[in-house]
Amino acid sequence: MTMRKIKVLVAKPGLDGHDRGAxxxxxxxxxxxxxxxxxxxxxxxxxxxxxxxEEDVDVVGLSVHSGAHLPxxxxxxxxxREKGMxxxxxxxxxxxxxxxxxxxxxxGVGRLFGPGAKTSDLASYIRAEVAKRRxxxxx
Amino acid sequence: xxxxxxxxxLARALTAVENETPEGEALLQRLAPRIGQxxxxxxxxxxxxxKSSLVNALVRExxxxxxxxxxxxxxxxxxTSGGALLGDRVRMGEHALDPGVFVRSLASRGQGGGLSGSxxxxxDALDGHGFEVIVxxxxxxxxxxxxxxxxxxxxxxxxxxxxxxGIQALKSxxxxxxxxxxxxxxxxxGAEATLSDLSQALLLRADGHEIQDRIHLVSARDxxxxxxxxxxxxxESIGSEASDRRTDxxxxxxxxxxxxxxxxxxxxRLERVPADLEVESLAAGASTLASAARSLLTKTLESNS
Numbered sequence: 001m002t003m004r005k006i007k008v009l010v011a012k013p014g015l016d017g018h019d020r021g022a023x024x025x026x027x028x029x030x031x032x033x034x035x036x037x038x039x040x041x042x043x044x045x046x047x048x049x050x051x052x053x054e055e056d057v058d059v060v061g062l063s064v065h066s067g068a069h070l071p072x073x074x075x076x077x078x079x080x081r082e083k084g085m086x087x088x089x090x091x092x093x094x095x096x097x098x099x100x101x102x103x104x105x106x107x108g109v110g111r112l113f114g115p116g117a118k119t120s121d122l123a124s125y126i127r128a129e130v131a132k133r134r135x136x137x138x139x
Numbered sequence: 140x141x142x143x144x145x146x147x148x149l150a151r152a153l154t155a156v157e158n159e160t161p162e163g164e165a166l167l168q169r170l171a172p173r174i175g176q177x178x179x180x181x182x183x184x185x186x187x188x189x190k191s192s193l194v195n196a197l198v199r200e201x202x203x204x205x206x207x208x209x210x211x212x213x214x215x216x217x218x219t220s221g222g223a224l225l226g227d228r229v230r231m232g233e234h235a236l237d238p239g240v241f242v243r244s245l246a247s248r249g250q251g252g253g254l255s256g257s258x259x260x261x262x263d264a265l266d267g268h269g270f271e272v273i274v275x276x277x278x279x280x281x282x283x284x285x286x287x288x289x290x291x292x293x294x295x296x297x298x299x300x301x302x303x304x305g306i307q308a309l310k311s312x313x314x315x316x317x318x319x320x321x322x323x324x325x326x327x328x329g330a331e332a333t334l335s336d337l338s339q340a341l342l343l344r345a346d347g348h349e350i351q352d353r354i355h356l357v358s359a360r361d362x363x364x365x366x367x368x369x370x371x372x373x374x375e376s377i378g379s380e381a382s383d384r385r386t387d388x389x390x391x392x393x394x395x396x397x398x399x400x401x402x403x404x405x406x407x408r409l410e411r412v413p414a415d416l417e418v419e420s421l422a423a424g425a426s427t428l429a430s431a432a433r434s435l436l437t438k439t440l441e442s443n444s
Contacts, residue, residue: 004158005222005246030217030223031220033220035216035225037244039232040228047235051228051242053147053150054150054242054243083147
């Protein structure tokens with residue numbers, strides 16, 4: 001019997017064509033031992049949540065640099081809840097002002113990481129959160 | 140086909156099957172009578188030939204002729220971290236909201252051969268769930284990573300101009316495992332040359348002349364040749380010959396899995412049996428390696444649990 005790996009979906013919603021950050025994050029989570037599904041640019045919230053559902057991920061990470069983070073995170077969170085995926089951690093990062101970050105976190109989005117954040121912090125945060133949400137043994 | 144909550148249940152079931160949990164095993168047992176209906180298409184080839192784009196285009200055409208399709212895409216796990224970057228969905232976004240399509244990415248998890256150890260079981264679960272076609276996309280195959288034949292009823296080997304892997308493919312035996320040879324990137328000026336190299340190479344086979352119509356020039360980018368290929372694959376999947384092929388494949392795949400499971404159980408036991416006596420006997424020159432191994436084997440088989 002194999003141990004269950006943490007599975008993460010990394011997605012770029014919206015219209016900005018800037019996916020370097022998302023790719024760096026995806027590679028660093030892989031290097032932290034996670035299985036990372038990368039979906040590419042220009043994803044709608046509907047596409048992201050459907051991919052998260054099919055892949056049965058533990059975590060959805062959004063990278064948003066377009067300024068549209070409030071509606072995008074909210075929409076993804078709503079869709080996750082509609083599909084009964086309340087146990088999936090929604091996190092992410094990008095250029096997000098602290099006040100918006102606090103607002104989203106209060107609504108149930110996980111911690112959001114700004115430009116300068118260490119990728120190792122993201123990995124430890126994900127590990128800790130998934131351990132809380134999932135009683136099964138981790139790797 | 141599967142709607143909202145049903146899809147979620149399927150996705151979770153696939154995780155259980157992939158991780159070989161007791162729930163996953165029980166599910167496969169329950170589904171067993173319904174497994175073996177789907178057409179299982181394997182798509183393999185060297186890195187960079189456009190396998191994901193081709194799969195995306197094939198799915199589009201299979202949907203056009205009304206078939207439901209599941210895609211299982213395997214990417215390599217990192218041998219150092221154990222993590223994986225699964226990027227095949229990037230090229231399949233257009234099917235994201237189609238309820239007749241289900242895409243699942245798998246990490247190879249240290250298993251060689253271009254597949255993950257539980258690939259066959261994951262395909263079984265999708266098959267038992269009722270998908271009509273299951274497309275298996277392997278990791279970019281280098282040499283001697285040809286396990287796709289063990290899990291696919293029909294194997295497509297994809298080549299493309301300019302990847303420099305044509306000759307490698309000839310050497311590795313990759314061409315031998317194909318039922319269909321697909322030269323992708325027909326829109327590239329080098330495609331005709333790749334096609335002619337391939338035809339020449341295959342003419343050397345005993346059945347060389349008969350297989351020329353199994354060589355296809357397509358372009359996943361502009362769609363050339365894709366609908367003809369999809370229609371052909373589907374029409375060849377109907378009838379008693381295909382059904383026999385499916386039965387064979389299922390038996391072969393189950394045999395592989397059974398042997399792997401038995402070997403796993405055996406090596407677990409073997410590691411618990413003390414081997415000190417045999418080691419001492421070898422050190423003293425009192426036995427050969429073969430006879431010491433036989434003694435250990437006997438002890439292992441007599442051990443409990």
